[in-house]
Amino acid sequence: MLEIKNLQVKLEEEDKQILKGVNLTVEAGKVHAIMGPNGSGKSTLSYVLSGKDGYVVTEGEATLGGEDILEMEPEERAAAGLFLAFQYPVEIPGVGNMTFLRTAVNAQRKARGDEEMSSTEFLKVVREKAKSLKIDAEMLKRPVNVGFSGGEKKRNEILQMAMLEPKMCILDETDSGLDVDAMKLVSDGVNALRDEGRGFLVITHYQRLLDHIKPDVVHIMYDGRIIKTGGPELALEVETQGYAHLIEEEA
Amino acid sequence: MALPQPKQTATDARLAALDLPEGGWSAPARQSALARLQAMGLPGARDEYWKYTRPDTLVAAEAPTAAVFQGDEPLVFDGVERLKIVFRDGVFDAEASDPLALENIEIARLADAADIHWAQDLYGKLEEDGQTPVERPLAALNTTFATDGILMRVTGKVSKPVALIYYHESETSDAILHHVVKVEEGGDVTVLENGPAAARFNKVMEVDVADGAGFHHIRAQGRDHERRAATHIFARLGAESTFKTFTLTVNGVLTRNECVVELTGDDAVCHIAGACMGDGDFHHDDTVFVTHDAVNCESRQVFKKVLRNGATGVFQGKILVKQGAQKTDGYQISQSLLLDEDSQFLAKPELEIYADDVACSHGSTSGAIDEDGLFYLRARGLPRGIAEDLLTIAFIAEAVQEIEDESLQEEIVGRVEAWLLRRRG
Numbered sequence: 230m231l232e233i234k235n236l237q238v239k240l241e242e243e244d245k246q247i248l249k250g251v252n253l254t255v256e257a258g259k260v261h262a263i264m265g266p267n268g269s270g271k272s273t274l275s276y277v278l279s280g281k282d283g284y285v286v287t288e289g290e291a292t293l294g295g296e297d298i299l300e301m302e303p304e305e306r307a308a309a310g311l312f313l314a315f316q317y318p319v320e321i322p323g324v325g326n327m328t329f330l331r332t333a334v335n336a337q338r339k340a341r342g343d344e345e346m347s348s349t350e351f352l353k354v355v356r357e358k359a360k361s362l363k364i365d366a367e368m369l370k371r372p373v374n375v376g377f378s379g380g381e382k383k384r385n386e387i388l389q390m391a392m393l394e395p396k397m398c399i400l401d402e403t404d405s406g407l408d409v410d411a412m413k414l415v416s417d418g419v420n421a422l423r424d425e426g427r428g429f430l431v432i433t434h435y436q437r438l439l440d441h442i443k444p445d446v447v448h449i450m451y452d453g454r455i456i457k458t459g460g461p462e463l464a465l466e467v468e469t470q471g472y473a474h475l476i477e478e479e480a
Numbered sequence: 481m482a483l484p485q486p487k488q489t490a491t492d493a494r495l496a497a498l499d500l501p502e503g504g505w506s507a508p509a510r511q512s513a514l515a516r517l518q519a520m521g522l523p524g525a526r527d528e529y530w531k532y533t534r535p536d537t538l539v540a541a542e543a544p545t546a547a548v549f550q551g552d553e554p555l556v557f558d559g560v561e562r563l564k565i566v567f568r569d570g571v572f573d574a575e576a577s578d579p580l581a582l583e584n585i586e587i588a589r590l591a592d593a594a595d596i597h598w599a600q601d602l603y604g605k606l607e608e609d610g611q612t613p614v615e616r617p618l619a620a621l622n623t624t625f626a627t628d629g630i631l632m633r634v635t636g637k638v639s640k641p642v643a644l645i646y647y648h649e650s651e652t653s654d655a656i657l658h659h660v661v662k663v664e665e666g667g668d669v670t671v672l673e674n675g676p677a678a679a680r681f682n683k684v685m686e687v688d689v690a691d692g693a694g695f696h697h698i699r700a701q702g703r704d705h706e707r708r709a710a711t712h713i714f715a716r717l718g719a720e721s722t723f724k725t726f727t728l729t730v731n732g733v734l735t736r737n738e739c740v741v742e743l744t745g746d747d748a749v750c751h752i753a754g755a756c757m758g759d760g761d762f763h764h765d766d767t768v769f770v771t772h773d774a775v776n777c778e779s780r781q782v783f784k785k786v787l788r789n790g791a792t793g794v795f796q797g798k799i800l801v802k803q804g805a806q807k808t809d810g811y812q813i814s815q816s817l818l819l820d821e822d823s824q825f826l827a828k829p830e831l832e833i834y835a836d837d838v839a840c841s842h843g844s845t846s847g848a849i850d851e852d853g854l855f856y857l858r859a860r861g862l863p864r865g866i867a868e869d870l871l872t873i874a875f876i877a878e879a880v881q882e883i884e885d886e887s888l889q890e891e892i893v894g895r896v897e898a899w900l901l902r903r904r905g
């Protein structure tokens with residue numbers, strides 16, 4: 230599904246290398262987790278994949294379903310099935326959450342040559358999905374993320390993901406800021422989307438989330454590289470022992 | 481005191497090109513306005529109040545020509561149930577207008593000059609009051625030479641909006657219209673205005689809102705790229721009255737909208753808002769002067785300007801709180817969204833306060849589109865253009881929300897969407 234080969238990225242503004250050769254393949258139907266110390270480049274990887282400005286790819290490639298995505302505009306990547314649940318969802322004053330969701334759903338359908346969703350159908354689907362994430366009608370009416378609590382913002386990301394039904398979902402610290410119950414809601418939301426045709430890349434600092442969303446593969450990122458790859462037990466190892474020994478092994 | 485020579489010359493040239501309309505009840509007011517105009521002269525480039533906007537084309541003896549916009553989009557407010565009053569190049573069109581009759585409002589034309597009329601007490605009076613402390617010569621010119629206008633006396637709640645619809649048909653038209661609205665106690669009316677009106681348009685609207693009365697005004701100036709307009713609203717607000725005006729401006733090489741409001745009765749509410757969308761050869765000036773002269777009044781000024789391809793936006797806004805106008809709540813915000821580096825926004829917000837127990841705030845900002853917001857929308861699949869448009873509409877939302885009636889809000893937003901769509905081609 231998602232194939233990243235020797236991806237090297239530096240900042241546009243300054244000569245600073247952030248990603249130093251990332252190799253990673255997420256197969257359809259699988260959940261991969263990335264863990265790693267602060268500042269190791271996890272969010273950068275997610276931004277570069279989704280097309281944010283400010284980064285320069287100096288080497289390597291990234292493909293989604295065989296298609297090179299690095300040359301695409303962010304909206305083309307979205308239409309191709311890539312979705313990033315942001316570590317820090319952006320507040321957009323003046324744009325209603327519903328308007329935003331409907332515009333996004335229909336823009337992607339249009340880009341794929343599918344028919345647009347009628348407003349009645351859209352309403353029905355959105356209400357149902359919002360309900361399962363405990364997002365009330367009031368929150369749907371409000372401007373996108375404005376005045377939402379940290380946890381509400383994260384739930385809103387998952388609602389968007391559920392509506393857009395992407396092929397490849399990247400979740401950047403979706404668990405941070407969530408209370409125990411919300412963590413369960415969000416995980417249920419993610420698990421409901423798990424299927425044969427969909428891949429997940431879950432960035433997290435904590436084993437807790439991985440109790441709910443069971444990963445198939447766990448990667449450790451450090452200093453712009455994946456330094457170790459293993460099974461779910463690797464996350465448990467990090468939980469109890471931290472990163473120091475893994476970093477030493479690598480050095 | 482004699483006028484500086486260039487000003488004298490310009491004023492003489494302009495006056496020579498105009499005919500003083502036949503008398504009737506407005507004759508004394510016109511004479512008085514003419515005397516005032518001659519004493520102050522027309523605005524010149526050196527006048528402080530015209531520092532950001534060049535008055536020459538508004539003052540010139542002849543109107544610069546303006547091509548008539550050809551478009552097949554339906555006009556704004558077309559879907560609104562309203563009483564239509566149509567002017568073409570400043571000339572009343574009886575055929576296209578509805579009969580000037582509606583419950584709780586008396587409507588007449590300025591050009592039907594009888595010898596006695598209720599408007600006699602107001603015509604040119606609010607304009608004259610609005611000449612201090614700052615002179616507004618184009619308004620005095622208007623009072624003197626207006627060829628027509630609508631006089632409305634509102635005695636109760638009016639069931640549907642009264643709509644002034646201005647068509648621009650000749651490339652050289654130069655229209656001067658003067659409206660007077662008197663809203664009596666318990667009266668409430670919504671006045672709509674739309675259309676480019678003429679190659680050059682000078683318009684004054686005097687509004688007297690009595691105690692407890694309400695006046696709502698929604699205006700859409702637009703369409704024609706080359707038209708010019710200088711407009712003034714002069715309003716006087718009684719106790720517990722409400723005055724709300726909103727203006728959308730899209731296109732037009734030059735627009736100067738002045739709004740001069742005096743809150744004279746306690747507990748009055750005044751909202752003045754505007755949004756403009758400028759692209760290229762576009763200069764838009766909002767000049768606002770709100771005077772608080774009573775206790776516990778609220779005033780809000782909310783202006784948003786979207787500018788691109790070298791367009792210019794100007795805001796001169798003042799809140800004057802007189803001695804004794806305690807518990808004044810004054811708010812003023814003017815913001816611009818600059819879609820490129822060629823565009824500019826010039827703002828001069830002012831507060832002058834002589835009472836001690838007031839809450840006044842003002843702010844002015846200029847900024848580009850929020851890149852993080854743009855990326856977020858695009859990452860969800862919105863094409864760049866659509867995402868920008870959405871953020872643009874979001875930017876002007878605070879101003880549009882000043883319109884009380886939601887269906888009229890939608891009319892305005894629909895207009896903006898159509899404009900954005902047309903821009904993108």
Ligand SMILES: Nc1ncnc2c1ncn2[C@@H]1O[C@H](COP(=O)(O)OP(=O)(O)OP(=O)(O)O)[C@@H](O)[C@H]1O
Pocket residue numbers: 240247265266267268269270271272273274283316
């Ligand atoms: N625009 C930028 N300007 C300067 N430094 C940047 C920029 N973007 C990323 N960096 C740097 O790149 C490194 C990687 O940052 P990134 O946000 O990808 O880390 P992360 O692994 O997601 O960390 P965390 O776990 O704290 O979220 C950090 O040292 C960060 O300071």
Ligand SMILES: [Mg+2]
Pocket residue numbers: 271272273316401402
């Ligand atoms: Mg991060």
